[in-house]
Amino acid sequence: xxxxxxxxxxxxxxxxxxxxxxxxxxxxxxxxxxxxxxxxxxxxxxxxxxxxxxxxxxxxxxxxxxxxxxxxxxxxxxxxxxxxxxxxxxxxxxxxxxxxxxxxxxxxxxxxxxxxxxxxxxxxxxxxxxxxxxxxxxxxxxxxxxxxxxxxxxxxxxxxxxxxxxxxxxxxxxxxxxxxx
Numbered sequence: 001x002x003x004x005x006x007x008x009x010x011x012x013x014x015x016x017x018x019x020x021x022x023x024x025x026x027x028x029x030x031x032x033x034x035x036x037x038x039x040x041x042x043x044x045x046x047x048x049x050x051x052x053x054x055x056x057x058x059x060x061x062x063x064x065x066x067x068x069x070x071x072x073x074x075x076x077x078x079x080x081x082x083x084x085x086x087x088x089x090x091x092x093x094x095x096x097x098x099x100x101x102x103x104x105x106x107x108x109x110x111x112x113x114x115x116x117x118x119x120x121x122x123x124x125x126x127x128x129x130x131x132x133x134x135x136x137x138x139x140x141x142x143x144x145x146x147x148x149x150x151x152x153x154x155x156x157x158x159x160x161x162x163x164x165x166x167x168x169x170x171x172x173x174x175x176x177x178x179x180x181x
Contacts, residue, residue, distance in 0.1 A: 026107070028053050028079045030072070032097040036085060043084055050082075051075055055097040068096065077105035087115035088136070091122035095129040108132050115139050116153070118146040126150070 027047060031040035031054040044050040053074020060068070081101045088094055088111070098109045109131045116136035126134050127148035135152045142153065163173050 026079050028074065028076050028081050028106075030054060030074070030076065030081045030083045030097070030101060032083060032085050032094055033057055039086070040084055043082070047082075051079075053081070055083075055100050057093065057096070070100070072100050072104045076101055078107050080108040080110065081106045083109055083111045083131070085111075085113045087117055088113045088122060088126070088134075089117040090119050091125035091129070095125040098129040098131050102130050110135065112136075116142060116146070118142060122146070123148050 028051045029040050029044040029047060031037045031052075034054055034056070037052070037054050040052055040054065044052045051074065053072055053076050056071050056073055058068055058070055083094060083097055083101065085094055094111055094113070098111065101109050109129075111126070111129075111131045111134040113134075113136050117140060123146045127150060131150060133152055134148075134150050135154065137154050137156050139156055142151075159176065162176055165171070166173050166176065
């Protein structure tokens, strides 16, 4: 699955993605909150029109920086859910979303995020969240304490190299993102 997610996270495609596309037949793209639905729509489109869902969460206004994932909106039962976000800091929201998806009948959950901030206790939360895989890019360095068995880190080096090549060849950096930069 990380081979399929690489192009979506901004890392280039490696070889033929047909086997990965076949694995995407039972995938639902899930936004961890309503604020990321538009991005999730773009992911779903790039995954060949995969169904879309989002996790509804609420905040207790008396407790700062804390949200509680409540329920999922969309069809996820028996499906592999790709839970997407731009970054993971403490892992609280995304781990809560994994639990909501699993409780609602998701067959499997894969987390995909561009930036792995991984403040404490993110690594532990993600490792214990029930997600099969956590796919991130190496836009930020990770220490040994931030690593865990389910973690897959994709390199952005090829993307940066392609961007530099486009600049020197008077090409288009925007084209690296399908015109959505």
